Amino acid sequence: MKPYAEVIGDPIAHSKSPAIHGFWLDALGIDAEYRAMRVSPDGLAAYFDSCRADPEWRGCNITIPHKQAALDLVEDRGGVRQSIGAVNTVIRAEDGALIGTNTDAxxxxxxxxxxxxxxxxxxxxxxxxxxxxxxxxxxxxxxxxxxxxxxxxxxxxxxxxxxxxxxxxxxxxxxxxxxxxxxxxxxxxxxxxxxxxxxxxxxxxxxxxxxxxxxxxxxxxxxxxxxxxxxxxDGLEMLIGQAALAFELFFGVEPPRDRDEELRALLVK
Known part of the structure; x- marks a missing residue:
């Protein structure tokens, strides 16, 4: 199974994050995937439990309505609770712990x-x-x-x-x-x-x-x-900007931001 990251939320069908990360993965020739996963509020804790048990899971982006609730389910080693009070990205640390951070700012x-x-x-x-x-x-x-x-x-x-x-x-x-x-x-x-x-x-x-x-x-x-x-x-500016920071956390390499115009054209089709 390939390494993968995903975006979670409820609803989630509208998300453009898979297209953004997929574009960068293809551009860099990285053999990995990025998916969208609908996760209900009641299923959030079980979702993170499943991620802890999956060695191929690299992390996730978080959208409505989980950005504050996720704080109680992952580790906050960077003081996000005190500084922002919400997480939009969770990654797996080298010791296997799930760490919450925020790339929205x-x-x-x-x-x-x-x-x-x-x-x-x-x-x-x-x-x-x-x-x-x-x-x-x-x-x-x-x-x-x-x-x-x-x-x-x-x-x-x-x-x-x-x-x-x-x-x-x-x-x-x-x-x-x-x-x-x-x-x-x-x-x-x-x-x-x-x-x-x-x-x-x-x-x-x-x-x-x-x-x-x-x-x-x-x-x-x-x-x-x-x-x-x-x-x-417009909203794509913030979406692409926060995604770029998360992409590097997930896959260990910066995305090709010199191709932003091509990416935007893909996203507005």
């Missing part, structure tokens, strides 16, 4: 690394695992203020507090402030999910709109931002 920040965000104002939609990684990344670059819009305002307020960040927690649907960066870190706008309807008029002309949703790639939010001629970052 690096994947999120990579496409906006050129922005000067120190002291600026960001709006984040959502307060789940992706939002945790995004807030962690923003805290490291000195963001001045964060407004979180979420259905559960208390959860959003607790998230701000956990990162020691200045800002506000407001109900979803509240008017946007004049922020420099708007990030949708929720599932709103994803295929099969409710749409995300925002009035972007309060955003200044130099604002950046970033949507982590990648199915569809052109979300309503990004279409609205494009109509206003705002700079945009």
């Amino acid at each position: 690096g994947g999120f920040y990579s496409p906006i690394a050129g922005l000067d965000l120190e002291g600026r104002h960001a709006v984040v939609i959502g307060a789940g695992g992706a939002a945790r990684a995004i807030l962690f990344a923003l805290s490291k670059v000195g963001i001045g203020r964060v407004t979180i819009l979420n259905r559960n305002v208390l959860k959003a307020a607790a998230l701000l507090s956990s990162f020691g960040m200045k800002g506000d927690a407001m109900p979803l649907g509240s008017p946007l402030p004049a922020a420099d960066l708007l990030v949708n870190a929720s599932v709103l706008g994803m295929d099969g999910q409710p749409s995300l309807d925002l009035d972007l008029s309060p955003l200044p002309e130099d604002a950046v709109v970033y949507d982590v949703v990648y199915a569809p790639l052109e979300t309503r939010l990004l279409a609205q931002a494009r109509a206003r001629e705002l700079d945009i970052v």
